[in-house]
Amino acid sequence: MTAPGTALRSPALRARLRGYALFAAVALLLLVVAPLALPAFRLDELAKYLCFAIAALGIGLAWGQGGMLTLGQGVFFGLGGYAMAMYFKLHDADGDLPDFMVWSGVEKLPALWKPFESPVVAIAAVVAVPVAVAAVLGALVFRQRVRGAYFAILTQALAAAFVILLVGRQGLTGGTNGLTNFYDVFGRDPEAESTQRTMYFVTAAVLGVLYLAARQLVKSRFGRLLVAVRDGEDRVRFLGYNPATVKTVTFAISAGMAGLAGALFVPVVGIISPSLLGVVPSLELVVAVAVGGRYALAGAVLGAVVMNYAKTEFSEQWAGGWLYLQGALFILVMTLAPKGAVGLYEQVKDAVARRRTPERPVPAQSVQGEAA
């Protein structure tokens, strides 16, 4: 171990320590301050935002780091959510058919539902199904070098088709209403305050762990390769790597995160339905990431929490106003601060630092162009 005095002079280490301190501060805020200070229903609301933050983290990874603008994260969120909700439904029904199936005249439990009687299978499916879908789609699309706007449009079409399918298969999916009315979440009453509190802590912990894992991934060799693919896919190919693999793996990871987020969303909010998953909700997640700052994972998380909070607050006051505000905010962010809040903060910090020490060279701008 080196003496702390000398080590602290290294700016890299200082930045790292600052990062840890910030993470610890946010963790303290989420795990200690918020549960003590917030009334139960606000805490439940925050848990919902944290679910979105987990999905946003995946978008930050795929889009911010990998340049893949995925407009279909709602699909993966939904796959995870439905997998979880199917287990709850079957558990509640206790051998009978789930209530909505009876209403839509289904007589026998569909084969698709059979495996979800087991909680282990359901929880595994929460991650495995979205990952598998994303891996297949990613492999097909990226192998053929379909990228950029094409990829964005395809994922959006996937979201549109997914929702239409969910709505159309009433007997299998609960149709427009989705799956709701759960009476038993792993032996607890989902409406009870203690359950909601526990769910909040579970969600916050999952977010924290995934955030650290994602950071580690970004800092790893793979993460550098991912950024390289974003900034110059062909160059990476000429250097002997296969960009398709890098992109597919990342896309699958981000889908897995969205699936996990959806699965946590179900006990937290008590419903999963097509209206939460379509083109617009998927885009709203991307908006949140863009506003927070797409090139930083923390920006994605911050954006998801702040934007969803703003949406709730604003919609309560003036529903139409939220759309104006969201649209206007988005236009402003894209034109004036494409790197979002985190980018803005860094710009201000750089400007201040430069004024303080005029002789210091201007920090090199990192290349953050888009692979068109």
Place this chain on the structure above:
Amino acid sequence: MDSLLNQVPIGLSIGAVLLLVALGLTFTFGQMGVVNMAHGEFIMAGGYTAYMLQDWAGSQAVLAALPVAFAVAGALGWVLERLAIRHFYGRPLDTLLLTWGVSLVLQQAARDLFGAPNVQVVAPGWLTGRIEVLGGALPYARLFIMALAVACVAGIWLYLSRSRPGRRMRAVMQNRQLAEVSGVATARVDQLTFFIGSGLAGVAGVALTLIGPVGPSIGTYYIVDAFLVVVAGGLGQLRGAVIAAVALGMLNSYAEFWTDASLAKVIVFAVVIGFLQVRPQGMFVLRSRALT
């Protein structure tokens, strides 16, 4: 067998709607690399133009609205290009998000101006009725939309291949830098392209009033399918767009016929993904040696 043939006119008419909706996109997306999510709201603007003109033109509003809607939607597009999009060239993904913000604002504006419920445009008398085609009944309105689609494609084709501004447009599409050094004012061509592309959305909006009501969210129903047509047809390719629109229309109608409406969209999506395995850049590709 009869019912199989029945699907042909249905498929063709879906294809005609898709084509009208996607035609403008092939230019704004194809030539300028702008993924204009607000295209759907320009369609909406066209529909509302027809609705507004009803007071003045009565039941002939649809005919009167065609040129007016072209101008209104075109002007909206031109303003959008001038104010925002021109700062975004070369960043297609950012234009997608930017124009989505615009589309949210326009939708809410329509809700505040015209009210949230859908409004109806009365079709002219000579468009009510239907004819028997291949054993199925085809409403005149659908026939009119097909004719309109054909007329728009013919007009665009003539414009691109026979007129000077059209030639400049093709030059910019094929090689922007070379066009610029050859003295083509690319910025002005971009403005015109955006005007025409958006104007076509307005025309599509008028056509849509013939088959259904107009509402603030009408654009969102068509925008995703329209982009799929462009992706399958190839960027900026007129014939690609025509073939892709008809093919997707047919596929839609047959998939719905054999399965149901909810599976049809999934099938269409799967077929497009499968098609991109063979032709990753769509049906027709502008050959270029440029590297991405």
